[in-house]
Amino acid sequence: MNLQEIQKETGIDALLVTDPYNMRYLSGFRGGEGILYLSGKRSVLITDSRYTEAARQESSFDVLEENQEHRRPELLQACLEQDGARTVGYEDQSLRCCEFDRFRAELPLVKEWIPLQGQIDQLRRIKTxxxxxxxxxxxxxxxxxxxxxxxxxxxxxxxxxxxxxxxxxxxxxxxxxxxxxxxxxxxxxxxxxxxxxxxxxxxxxxxxxxxxxxxxxxxxxxxxxxxxxxxxxxxxxxxxxxxxxxxxxxxxxxxxxxxxxxxxxxxxxxxxxxxxxxxxxxxxxxxxxxxxxxxxxxxxxxxxxxxxxxxxxxxxxxxxxxxxxxxxxxxxxxxxxxxxxxxxxxxxxxxx
CATH class of the missing domain: 3.90.230.10 (Creatinase/methionine aminopeptidase superfamily)
Incomplete structure (x- = not known):
């Protein structure tokens, strides 16, 4: 199974990846701090100024810097608006409850949150x-x-x-x-x-x-x-x-x-x-x-x-x-x- 198959099977418009090992596997970014936003239209890596330079060197994803003026939920909201994404998958086994609660409160565009359990992890089972x-x-x-x-x-x-x-x-x-x-x-x-x-x-x-x-x-x-x-x-x-x-x-x-x-x-x-x-x-x-x-x-x-x-x-x-x-x-x-x-x-x- 690949990402496209997961999206099709679950019916999601976009997914958020928060597990640091899955972040590295999918994006190449080694820092482990941040979040990936993935849809059929874009692949985005959001992290802070400690890692943005390295992220741009290591990953082909679009790198967005989060800070006091551009907080993570606001950056995600912009991605959702651009894609018209309303159903979002998330890694319920790695996303902290407090952060998930914040996303639900601050991302009103999302009408349905789909827990992906270990589906992203399974992409790493077979080693190249x-x-x-x-x-x-x-x-x-x-x-x-x-x-x-x-x-x-x-x-x-x-x-x-x-x-x-x-x-x-x-x-x-x-x-x-x-x-x-x-x-x-x-x-x-x-x-x-x-x-x-x-x-x-x-x-x-x-x-x-x-x-x-x-x-x-x-x-x-x-x-x-x-x-x-x-x-x-x-x-x-x-x-x-x-x-x-x-x-x-x-x-x-x-x-x-x-x-x-x-x-x-x-x-x-x-x-x-x-x-x-x-x-x-x-x-x-x-x-x-x-x-x-x-x-x-x-x-x-x-x-x-x-x-x-x-x-x-x-x-x-x-x-x-x-x-x-x-x-x-x-x-x-x-x-x-x-x-x-x-x-x-x-x-x-x-x-x-």
């Missing part, structure tokens, strides 16, 4: 070849950072210090920023899937789970690796190898035509048979693009049929409170007969 290569470059930066952090981790280093080193390595290798807050969880902390790095010191015998990602030209990477600082004991090996088997099996079957639920079930069955079903509480994966958590997802609740060109993480995990946890995550591009794995870092158990 160019987008796929940007994702691959971002993931390669993560691979390079992981190789370096393995040389740096040592007993006595705090989780916060390890996170800082990992983030430095990503920036050093070309990342423009982080795609999410870095997770470094060691020892018992690794039983928390989204643990926040702390002043806890790394100790011998610890699981160290590292979930991290960066941005390259706006596109995100995402990978997780778990290592052991020192020698792994038998329980650690059992848990690690179960997660590894679950991930490899899921990677071996994922392809166009499967649903997210079906892929999730492949990995979940392995973990459940090993007796750790209650220790795998999250879904197997999610889509990645301009935003780190996109749709569709690999989860028990997602019946979306996967299509070639979608980018998905595959990240099973086992988390045992009071003991520790393991997660292994790769980022893949769905193909007709399988997937292209963008993550190259080794995943066999590493003992440092």
């Amino acid at each position: 070849p160019e987008e796929q290569e940007l994702l691959a470059k971002a993931e390669a930066i993560g691979d390079a950072a992981f190789a370096e952090i393995l040389k740096i981790l040592r007993p006595g280093m705090t989780e916060l210090e390890a996170a800082a080193e990992l983030e430095y390595q990503m920036k050093k290798n070309g990342a423009s920023g982080l795609s999410f807050d870095t997770i470094i969880a060691s020892g018992k902390n690794s039983s928390m899937p989204h643990a926040i790095p702390s002043v806890k010191k790394l100790e011998r015998g610890d699981f160290i789970t590292m979930d991290f990602g960066c941005m390259y030209e706006g596109y995100c990477s995402d990978m997780t690796r778990t290592v052991v600082l020192g020698k792994a004991d038998e329980k650690q090996k059992e848990i690690y190898n179960t997660v590894l088997k679950a991930q490899k099996e899921a990677l071996s079957v994922i392809c166009e035509g499967m649903t997210g639920k079906e892929v999730d079930r492949v990995a979940r069955d392995i973990i459940e048979r090993a007796g750790y079903g209650k220790c795998f509480g999250h879904g197997l994966g999610h889509s990645v693009g301009l935003f780190i958590h996109e749709e569709p997802r690999l989860s028990p609740a997602d019946n979306t049929v996967l299509e070639a060109g979608m980018a998905e993480t595959v990240e099973p995990g086992i988390y045992v409170p009071g003991f520790g946890g393991v997660r292994i995550e790769d980022l893949v591009i769905i193909t007709e007969d399988g997937c292209r794995n963008l993550t190259r870092s080794p995943k066999e158990l590493i003992e440092l």
